[in-house]
Amino acid sequence: MxxxxxxxxxxxxxxxxxxxxxxxxxxxxxxxxxxxxxxxxxxxxxxxxxxxxxxxxxxxxxxxxxxxxxxxxxxxxxxxxxxxxxxxxxxxxxxxxxxxxxxxxxxxxxxxxxxxxxxxxxxxxxxxxxxxxxxxxxxxxxxxxxxxxxxxxxxxxxxxxxxxxxxxxKEINIKSEFGLLGLGVMGKSLCRNLANKGFRISMFNRHVEGIEENVALDFKNKHEELSISQPFDDLKGFVESIQEPRKIMLMVNAGKTVDIVINDLLPHLSTGDIIIDGGNSNYNKTKERFEYLKSKNIHFIGTGVSGGEEGALKGPSIMPSGDLSAYNEVRPFLESIAAKDDNNLPCCTYIGPEGSGHFVKMVHNGIEYAEMQLLAEVFGILTATGKDPDEIADILEGWKETANSYLLEITISILRKKEGGDWLVNKILDKAGNKGTGNWATIATAELGAPTTMIASALFARYVSFYKEDRVEANEVFRKNSSSIIDISSNDLLNTYHFARIINHFQGMKMIHQASETYGWNLNLSEIARIWTAGCIIKSDLMVELVEVLKSSASILKNDKIIQYIKSLKPSANKVVAECILNERPIPCLSEAINFLNSYTTAKSSANIIQAQRDYFGAHTYQRIDDDSGKYYHTNW
Structure with missing residues (x-):
């Protein structure tokens, strides 16, 4: 024995x-x-x-x-x-x-x-x-x-x-119901969430001499709710402490680390065990891992988790995908720790097969990129109208009645924060980082042929921000030292913000729909919107409205109420964007919202010139408007 x-x-x-x-x-x-x-x-x-x-x-x-x-x-x-x-x-x-x-x-x-x-x-x-x-x-x-x-x-x-x-x-070995590997910020919060819901869990964090020692044990000793949890820095002991079929959630950095951890786990796993990847992994890699582990008789659940540290502790939005039978094994755990919507239903749902869960999380983050950029542009415009951060926070506070969201709320808090008599936001270097999901979303939208232009604009705005030294130098060369105040009303700016957010959400949902059609995932857009109404970074009043809208169509721009609303907002958006451009104010996402809708609603575009050019230099052929048979033509120009 x-x-x-x-x-x-x-x-x-x-x-x-x-x-x-x-x-x-x-x-x-x-x-x-x-x-x-x-x-x-x-x-x-x-x-x-x-x-x-x-x-x-x-x-x-x-x-x-x-x-x-x-x-x-x-x-x-x-x-x-x-x-x-x-x-x-x-x-x-x-x-x-x-x-x-x-x-x-x-x-x-x-x-x-x-x-x-x-x-x-x-x-x-x-x-x-x-x-x-x-x-x-x-x-x-x-x-x-x-x-x-x-x-x-x-x-x-x-x-x-x-x-x-x-x-x-007596040190009796009582096996855990669930295992979590990786005790970073999110991993620790999820452990506490699971323990608070009454689950007996095993926790693992690697042992690195002098750097990461006794992480799991120290974490357990710090929180009363973890009293019956089992801490490990020995992988074999961690795996053996979990009931079969084992359910192990990975909360490690996306990329090679996931593959390394999977290969380290495999010798200790048994047929039918389930690995859940809760990191921000690329959906293509999730599909590869799904197929690889399937050949080893191990289930793999690619799972998007949104909500940050607080959401992970109190209830995140969770987007799992893989085999439905395997999901049903882990469903009680994931649904229990998820946020609850207005009907007290868990903000966790089976997304679909393969890497669809991580794809949906990627698009979530892309929408998030654009939402953050829109608020940054609003801040920049209001600053250019002569407002200080407290005054801007007061204006945004009033917007919560019609445009409330998690990102709006935290932006108000950020603007009110002071340090040493000045607003902290004024001391933060204007270089915005990214961790890859916006990058992947932009690549994916190009591969799918889905014009998710606002996500791309938000991503490229971050890239431009990183050229800080070049921007300072270019400012001296190209800009006039003007102190003129932009004449834009708060109401027009709010209308423009509403307008751009609708276009952003339309593009994001359209991208998910395109992926569902292309990959045969059969995704439920309304259900995806529902699990984004609480717990996640892009939760908002608008998202709550979209749950019903998306039940009837994959395109929110086909909804009569939204069509009329967009029409009423567009004059303000035209005015604000024009005023900013005339005053040399950078607004990549606000302006892209207008550009996109103008393109999307143009029945006869200038793309015929492009197709003619392609045929001229590359013999790529073209179709004719006076021939509806679908036949392709080539001209010897």
């Missing part, structure tokens, strides 16, 4: 009828997250008939019953520790129950006086054993020196707490 197996135990809760074995067993099972079995459920019918008729059971009557429970215990110990309640009144009975598993048994004996237990038993209804038989049980009761004795005069809660404390001291 190996060391891990020796720590896997069957916890027998023994005692006479009426002592509360079943109640305590159930409570222990819930507290320790272990399987529970009541020995009474395994009595043959003839035993139950005898007891119901007031006839005590003989040793012969009990023998087959005890053998059956012993087999149950041995079967359970193959997988995990378990709790079994059984009267086990004689040492000979306990010997049968312990047969071939002597080193893997812990006894808990609930003790009390005859009068005390008789009174309790007499009050119980529908119990098959009459109280009169209690004396026969006390007559044959043989106390066990090995058993942990707990007096039933304590409350059930006190009894359970005492038993758990004593079992912990």
């Amino acid at each position: 190996n060391e891990e197996a020796s720590k896997t135990k069957v916890i027998y809760v023994m005692g006479v009828s009426g002592c509360g074995k079943s109640t305590i067993g159930h409570m222990l099972s819930k507290a320790l997250k272990l399987p529970f079995f009541d020995g009474d459920d395994f009595h043959p019918k003839k035993n139950i008939r005898k007891l119901s008729n007031g006839i005590p059971l003989t040793d012969e009557d009990r023998y087959n019953w005890l053998v059956k429970i012993n087999k149950l215990a041995k079967d359970q110990l193959e997988e995990n520790s378990c709790i079994i309640v059984c009267s086990a009144l004689k040492k000979s009975y306990r010997d049968i129950l312990e047969k071939e598993i002597q080193g893997q048994v812990e006894w808990v004996h609930l003790v009390g006086s005859f009068d005390q237990i008789f009174e309790r038993l007499d009050k119980r209804e529908n119990h098959f054993m009459p109280p009169e038989l209690l004396k026969s049980q006390f007559d044959i009761l043989e106390y066990s020196k090995e058993a942990l004795e707990v007096n039933v005069s304590l409350s059930p809660e006190e009894i359970v707490q005492y038993i758990i404390k004593e079992l912990k001291d």
Whole structure:
């Protein structure tokens, strides 16, 4: 028997009828997250008939019953520790129950006086054993020196707490329901979220001498809710501590790290185990990993998680994909920790096959890029109208009535933050970074032929911001030192912001729809919008509206209400964009929203010139408007 197996135990809760074995067993099972079995459920019918008729059971009557429970215990110990309640009144009975598993048994004996237990038993209804038989049980009761004795005069809660404390001291290996690997900011928050929902978890973080030591253990000791979690920096021990089929969530950096971790895990995994990648992985890599692990008989769930540190702790938006059967195995965990929408439904839904979950998360982040850029441009415009950060925050506060969102709320908080008498935002270097998802979204939109132009504009705006030194030099060469104030009203700017946000969300959802059609994913846009109404970075009042809009069409610009709204907003958007351009104010996303709609609503565009040019120099052919057969033509220009 190996060391891990020796720590896997069957916890027998023994005692006479009426002592509360079943109640305590159930409570222990819930507290320790272990399987529970009541020995009474395994009595043959003839035993139950005898007891119901007031006839005590003989040793012969009990023998087959005890053998059956012993087999149950041995079967359970193959997988995990378990709790079994059984009267086990004689040492000979306990010997049968312990047969071939002597080193893997812990006894808990609930003790009390005859009068005390008789009174309790007499009050119980529908119990098959009459109280009169209690004396026969006390007559044959043989106390066990090995058993942990707990007096039933304590409350059930006190009894359970005492038993758990004593079992912990014995280092019993109680397997976890779920494992999480990678204790960065998001990983730690998800662990606490899982523990707060009552799940018994194992946590792993690598050991790097002098850099990352005892991370999981120190983290556990810091938070009370993690008291029954299991911390590891040994990968083998971590994997073996989890119930099969194992459910292990990776919260590590996207890229090569994911592949390294998967290959490190594989030697320790078993057929049917499930790996969940909760990082921002590229959807193409997720598809490759899905196929690779499928060949190893391991399930892979690519899962987008949005919400940041706070969302991961209190409830994120979760976007899982892969085999539906495998998702159903992890569904209780993911749905439990997810944010809840206005109808108290979890902001977690099965997205689709392969890498669709990570694709949807990528587009989520792309929409996020554009939403952030729009607010940055609004800030820049209001600054150019002569407003300070507090005044701008006051204006944005008023916008919450019609344009509220998580990003708007945090922008207001950012603008109000002061340090040393000045606004902190004025001290932050104007170079915006990115972690890759906006980049991937821009590549994907080009590959799909979906014009998600605002995501690309937001990404390129970040790239331009990084040329800080060049921008400072170019400012001296190309710009006039003008201090003129831009004449734009707050209401026109709000209308322009509304307008651009609708175009951004239209493009993002259109991109998801295009991917669904191209890859055969059959994605539900309304359901995707629903899980983005809470927990995630792009949650907003607009997203709540889109849940219903997207039930009838994949294009929100086909909705009559939105069409009329866009028409009413466009004059303000035209005015604001024109004023900014005339005043040399950079507004890449606001202007792109106008440019896109102008292009999208132009029935006859100038693209015929481009196609003619392509045919001229490359013989790429063209179609004709006076021939609806679809035939292609070439001209010798």
